[in-house]
Amino acid sequence: MPANLMNGSQLAREIVSRSAVRAAELEAATGVAPCLATVIAGDDPASVTYVRMKENRCRQAGIRSRHVGLPADTTTAALVNVITELSTDPGVHGILVQHPVPAQIDERAAFEAIAPHKDVDGVTMLSFAAMAFGYPAFAGCTPGAIMRLLDAYHVDTSGKHAAVLGRSPILGKPTGMLLLAGDATVTYCHSRTRDLAEIVRTADIVVAAVGKPEFVRGDWIKPGAVVVDAGYNPGDIGDVAYSEALDRASLLTPVPGGVGPMTIAVLLEQTIDAAFAQLGHVSGT
Ligand code: NAP
Numbered sequence: 001m002p003a004n005l006m007n008g009s010q011l012a013r014e015i016v017s018r019s020a021v022r023a024a025e026l027e028a029a030t031g032v033a034p035c036l037a038t039v040i041a042g043d044d045p046a047s048v049t050y051v052r053m054k055e056n057r058c059r060q061a062g063i064r065s066r067h068v069g070l071p072a073d074t075t076t077a078a079l080v081n082v083i084t085e086l087s088t089d090p091g092v093h094g095i096l097v098q099h100p101v102p103a104q105i106d107e108r109a110a111f112e113a114i115a116p117h118k119d120v121d122g123v124t125m126l127s128f129a130a131m132a133f134g135y136p137a138f139a140g141c142t143p144g145a146i147m148r149l150l151d152a153y154h155v156d157t158s159g160k161h162a163a164v165l166g167r168s169p170i171l172g173k174p175t176g177m178l179l180l181a182g183d184a185t186v187t188y189c190h191s192r193t194r195d196l197a198e199i200v201r202t203a204d205i206v207v208a209a210v211g212k213p214e215f216v217r218g219d220w221i222k223p224g225a226v227v228v229d230a231g232y233n234p235g236d237i238g239d240v241a242y243s244e245a246l247d248r249a250s251l252l253t254p255v256p257g258g259v260g261p262m263t264i265a266v267l268l269e270q271t272i273d274a275a276f277a278q279l280g281h282v283s284g285t
Contacts, residue, residue, distance in 0.1 A: 002246045002247060003227070003245065003246050003247075003248070003249040003250055003251055003252040004153075004250065004251050004252070005251075005252055005253070005254050005258075006149050006152070006153050006228070006251055006252065006253045006254075006258060007254075007257065007258075008145070008149060008253060008254075008257055008258040008259055008260065008261045008262040009256075009257045009261045011148070011149065011152050011261075011262060011265070012261035012262050012264065012265035015148075015262075015265035015266075015268070015269055016057060016060055016061050016265055016268060018269075019061040019062070019063070019265075019268045019269055019272050020060065020061045020062045022272050022276075022283065023061055023062030023063055023272055023275075024062055025283065026272070026275055026276060026279065026281055027062065029281055030279045030281055032091075032275070032279055033062060033063065033064050034062070034063045034064070034093050034094070034271050034272050034274075034275035035063065035064040035065070035066055035091055035092050035093050035094070035271075035275070036054075036058055036063055036064070036065055036066070036092075036093070036094040036095075036096060036120065036267070036268075036271045037065075037066040037067075037068060037086045037089075037092045037094070037095045037096070038051050038054060038055065038065060038066070038067050038068070038096045038098060039068045039070070039079070039082060039083060039086070039095065039096070039097045039098065040067075040068070040069055040070070040098040041070040041071070041072065041074045041079055041098075041101050041102055041105060042070075042071070042072035042074075042101070042102045043072060044100070047098045047099075047100075050098065051067070051096075051098050053264065054096070054264055054267060055067065057264050057265070057268060058268060058271075061268045061272070063268060063271055063272065066086075066091075066092060068082055068086070070082065072102050073102070073104070074102065074105065075104070075105070076104070076105050076106045076109050076110065079097075079101070079105055079110050079113075080109055080110060080113045083095060083097065083110060083113035083114055084113050086118070087113065087114060087115035087118055088115070090278075092118065093118060093120075093271060093274045093275035093278050093279075094118050094119075094120035094121075094267075094270065094271035094274045094275070095114045095115075095118045095119070095120070095121075096120065096121045096267065097110050097111060097114065097121070097123070099123075099170070111123040111124055111125075112124055112125065116137075117274060117277065117278065118274060118278075119138055120138050120141075120267060120270040120271045120273075120274050121138070121140065121141055121267065121270075122137065122138040122139045122140035122141065122143075122144070122174070122270075123140065123170065127139075127140075128140075128169070128174060131174060131177060131178070132174075132177045134181060138270045138273075138274070139174065139178065139266075139270075140170055140171065140174045140175075141263045141264075141266045141267045141270070142170065142171050142175075142209075142230060142259060142263045142266075143171065143174040143175040143177075143178050144178075144266040144270070145259050145262035145263040145265070145266045146175055146178075146207060146228050146230060146259060146262075147175075147178050147179075147182070148262060148265075148266060149228065149253060149258070149259065149262055150182075150205075150226070150228070153226075153251055155205065155226050155251065157179055157182035157183060157184040157205065158182065158183035158184070159183060159184070159185070160184045160185070160204040160205050161184070161185050161187065161202055161203050161204050161205070162176070162179045162184040162185065162186050162187070162203060162204070162205040162206075162207065163186075163187045163189055163199055163200050163202075163203035163205070163206050163207070164176040164179065164186060164187070164188050164189065164207045164209065165189045165190075165196070165200070165206070165207065165208045165209060165210050165215070165216065165239070166189075166190065166207075166208070166209030166210045166211070166230075167188050167190045168209065171209045171230060172188065172190075172207075172209045173188075175207055175209065175230075176188050176207075179205070179207075184205065187199055187203070197217070197220045200216065200220040200221065200222075201220055201221075201222055202222065203222060203225060204222065204225055204226065205225065205226045205227075205228070206221065206225055206226070206227045206228070206240075207228045207230060208227070208228070208229050208230060208231050208238070208239035208240050209230040209231060209239065210231060210239045211231060211233065211239065212231070212233070212239060213231070213233040213234075213235075213237040213238070213239070214237060214238070214239070214240065214241040214242075215231070215239045215240070216229075216239060216240040216241065216245070217241050217244055218241055218243075218244025218245050218247060218248050219244070219248075221244075221245055221248040221249055222248070223248055224248075224249070224250045225248070225249055225250065226249065226250060226251045226252075227240055227245050227249040227251070227252045227253070228253050228258070228259065229242070229245075229252070229253050229254075229255050229258060229259065230253075230259045231255065232255060232256075232259075232260060236255060236256050237255065238253075238254075238255030238258075240252075240255075242254070242255065
């Protein structure tokens, strides 16, 4: 039987509508609408498109956007200055620094300039540490999106073997931490992993976050496994060979329409959470 699809687009629409209700409640109660600042250095076309998509979704959810565009030759100091100002601006509740940043910039220094309570993309070391230790923190939006999808489709992670392919700080590593917090037994795979296909064949849950089109082949997938394809490659191609995986998995995320829209939805939700906390408003709904 072909896999059921985890419909990230549908779930994201539901989250955006709920977010719009919450944003309206906050504005009615405090006179202030939630505001997300997006900072982009350079003019990488993919980054510009992502940021535009995020701003459109913000509008739909009643979140104001403040866009800061900096030239491609921006220095680390200039970028850090801008982020520090946004961090202390009471009119801004969440800050997103679009990555990748230009090569001359120290990305870590830029991320660390984000005030933790405005780190709605979960990129600071403090957010990562809090998440890893099980304290309240904003998760990275894509790892958070993956967990929301699993939850929405009633995937019980407890006791399951989860193989996470990729260990980047923004995606693979935190996703493995969140699965571990959900009591999964997690195996991280990366470019030095030996017998990767064999490891995947034993996994009940596979998260592909490698950045290589159709990297995970159908015959690597244990029949009935849950497969989350976080990859996004040119031509709308994921990191999993989709048609092959359809015949093996029980649940599968499509690309596009799986993790991608959910990532933006989680960003909006976390921006609204941040605004509620900063304005000291407790939801009446
Ligand atoms: P990244 O920083 O380039 O990390 C890629 C990871 O894959 C690394 O850990 C790397 O291992 C591993 N890897 C590379 N080649 C491998 C191989 N042959 N075998 C096993 N592992 C290998 O990428 P990323 O930012 O995590 O993104 C990964 C994918 O997710 C990309 O397709 C990206 O577009 C997508 N993405 C999607 C969203 C979304 O919203 N849907 C958000 C972010 C990223 P090493 O650590 O050993 O180098």
